[in-house]
Amino acid sequence: MPLLDIRNLSIEFDSPHGRIRAVDRVNLSLNPGEILGLVGESGSGKSLVAKAIMGILTDRWTVSADRLRYNGVDLLALSASERRKLMGREIAMVFQEPSSSLDPNDTVGHQFNESLPMDECDVPFYRRKKWRDEQIKGLLHKVGIRDHKRVLKSYPHELSEGLCQKVLIAMTIAYKPRLLIADEPTTVIEAGAQDQIFKLFKKLNQLNDVSILLITHDLEHVENWTQTITVMYCGQTVESGITKDIFKQPFHPYTMALLQSMPHFDEMLNHKSQLTTLSGCVPSLQHLPIGCRLGPRCPRAHRKCVETPVMEKSRGHYFSCHFPLTENIE
Template sequence: MLLTRSSVIEMPEPLLSIRNLKTCFPTRAGLVTAVDGVDLDLYPGECLGIVGESGSGKSVTFASVIGLVRSPGYIADGSIRFDGIDLRHLEAEQWRRLRGRDIAMTMQDALTALNPALTVAEQIEEVLLAHASDLPRKGRQEAARCRSIEMLRLVGIPAPDKRIDDYPHQFSGGMRQRIMIAIALSCRPKLLIADEPTTALDVTIQAQVLDLIGDLRRELGMSVVLITHDLGVVAEHTDRVAVMYAGQVVETGPTHELISLPKHPYTRGLIGLIPRLSDLDAPIKPIEGQVPELIGLGGICRFHDRCDERMPRCRSDIPMIAAGPNRQVRCIRVEESLS
């Protein structure tokens, strides 16, 4: 809720609300807690950036959201609510109706995510025939094909009416990524989860794909989760950021504020890795050490062994601490600065 002198402005209800999410995977070495107590909100029309190193739990968090965690992995605790629906208690048939229609996800590697044995037309039409309620009963297949061509045109595939019957291997990496986006957006979902949508693409194609997602977000009014390790991408294309480390969210806040004034040592370390155009000779200081194994960590700051600012109290479980309007940080140093 936002208070002003003249009125009270109610914040909208979150489209997606995650509370205390805990996702585990049994292994021979022990139980891996890949996601441990994650709380996140995503509002209608918002773009939320999820940032962190490989193994921080970014992809597993949203695989949990969209119901893609399979045995032996499981969600041990927490709630996931989407548009008023409790996703943790959906049956298989309910998931089939929801996934692809209201929630869509683009995977990291388009070449392996797309079916090499099916044409692009077959893969887009499959989604439309399963979920698009506005297709006519008569001529449904032809209407799906026309819509598929239009989707390829929307994402910038040249000569879509001719290329639609090609196979994924006949397209470049950037074009395959666009096809993935076309499939995800074909039923105009309320939420698009874009998992590393620019992986292995050159800089020019990266910019085109991200601009495309932004344009379609504004045109369709959908919410977007942008999962990436690239803070430059986050700075330009998101409204808010959640920084993840070792299965936990360690800092959240509006993008501009978080990047201009990071409060968690890990966030500062990530930003310190970005080269500065104003001083190309400035040394880049790496974050020493490795992400800890996610087995039996117990109550301890996950960043403890890599942090230059650690103190004895850090060897305890650190909660998220409010650090200003719409800012939260998992660090006791922030608590000290506020006291």
């Protein structure tokens, strides 16, 4: 049974132009112990999906789904307090822009104290402080922060983004979650620290058996660190499957375009030559095309594309396209 099972998740909001469906029937499934990459351009609704799983979307969003299950528990049916028990303990989330995910008015140490699992604490109250300090020290060492004393005393603005992200990861693993949702964890982090964070995720995945939903737009990271990926475009899932297969033979034209947009320097690019991209740009939410949302930009689009394609399966590889790349169209 998949750990996270999402079927036809839609996220909508009411705008002056009527109800807009920002995320349209997204499917996602994550097996225990797996690292799943959720890939797409900015604005394709990746973060919305993550926030919907965590239940932290603001009131103006309406979430509906045929299935939104974590380990057999229907996340949409949970009450606020039941959800709180699950959040942080079972499912944890790491955000983009780590320094803004920490309270700017409070020291890192103080905030860390709040996210410790106090119900696991079995020492009498007069030794609690020491227990806390030891826990924090252990967690910080685990994520690779050596000078924990300085970090705990600092305010978030005094730390680099990479350090902040490591602190946040240390906070989230305090409860030993089974699922970690990482929402573009490295976009604002300097290049050197990016690999450290990914190595950390890998380590957590292998040693603590944490399943990771890695949301990113960086295909290189996806290729190196994930086992399966799901590609989103404009709020629709276009393709999902095992990373290696998809990189070898994508079925959907959008995935193909994404892969082609990665410059391969071994292929002898001409000096000042254009990199391949799809023509046009991502449509705004007010002007979403009907049917397959890639339609207007798709090189293989036909009349039939005004109907939303149904998810098709071929050897563990899902895609939603009427004219997949493996078929010839005459």
